[in-house]
Every structure is written in C-alpha cells, then in structure tokens.
Amino acid sequence: MNQNQEKPMEGHEYDGIQEFDNPLPGWWLLTFFGTIIFSFLYYLHYEVASGPNQEEQLKKSLAAIESLKKGGPALDDEKLLALFQSSSPDKGKSIYAAKCAACHGAQGEGLIGPNLTDTHFIHGGSPLAMYNVISNGVLDKGMPPWKDQLSFDDSVAVTAFVYKLKGTFAANGRPPQGTPEKTQ
C-alpha cells in the first residue's frame, strides 16, 4: 500500500478495489476555484459592466474589413506621425524640390502656393489635414492632387517634410493665409 494514502474508507471496497478519502491535489483545486473566479469576472465584465457583446464585436470587425477594402485602415494624426518617424527625410526633401518647390518656393516660403513655413493654414496644419490636401489637391485653387503621381510612401515622406517646415518662417515668405493654428 502506498505510504501517502490514508486509511481506506469503510465499506467502500468492491471487487477488491478500495476507495480512499485523499484530499484533492492542490493543482486541481486551484484550477477549479480559478474557473469559478474567472466565470464571476467574465459575468461582471460582459453582463454587468459594458464589455462588448457579440453583436458589437461583429460590427467592429465588419467595419475593420470595410476599411481594409477601401485601402487600409483609416489614417489619423497619430498613425501619420508614426509613419513620419520611419520615412526618409532625404526622400521627402527631394520630392519636395522636384514637385512642390515650383509653387511653394525652395524653402517653402510660398510663391504661387501659400507659405508652408508659417503657422497659418487654409486647410489645417495637422498631419492628416496636410496629407489630405497633398493627396487630393485643391483643384479650383491650383493645388494639384498628388495621390496618383506619388506612392503612399512618397506621399508620407513629402508630407513629413512639409510638416517639419511648419513654424520655420523662411525669409521673404509670403504673408500668412488662412487661419492661425493653435500652438501644439
């Protein structure tokens, strides 16, 4: 007989098989009580508090799929700032010199297009606002759309470059146009 085993239980012997009354193993009890605690927290989160229910989760997933179909998750300022970090400043600079300087001036001081080195903007000075103007242009005002000429990476690189020009106040700049941006 195993040393660790307690006494066999009285009257619990069938066909030579004895039953013992050993305590349940610690790991088993831990798992058992763990599942009870988990079910309680689960209930609180999903039924009492505002955890997303299946319908909401489905809606969210479908929205994500829709946005993927439209060419990737929607951009926002935060995502663009992160992309700026990983884009090449030299690339942004050379695209600017080749495609933008003719209208916005070599330093961004403004020529046909507005001064990009002040803190006034017609369409907004946030990363997303700039990205959108650069991609879609303002046709009736003479700003061409660039989304078909530049790859996504190139658009991000040139937007990053222009975003950095903000507030550098190039010499002989065109007078400010648009509304002043709140200091960030």
Ligand code: HEC
């Ligand atoms: C043919 C001339 C021209 C070229 C080339 C051009 N722009 Fe513009 N850009 C303009 C004009 C004009 C506006 C003003 C639009 C308006 O008044 O709404 C403008 C507006 C902008 C604005 C918004 C400024 C604001 O105050 O909100 C940004 C940013 C900008 N351009 C960036 C660029 C970048 C980057 C490039 C190169 C990829 C570029 N532009 C190329 C003419 C040009």
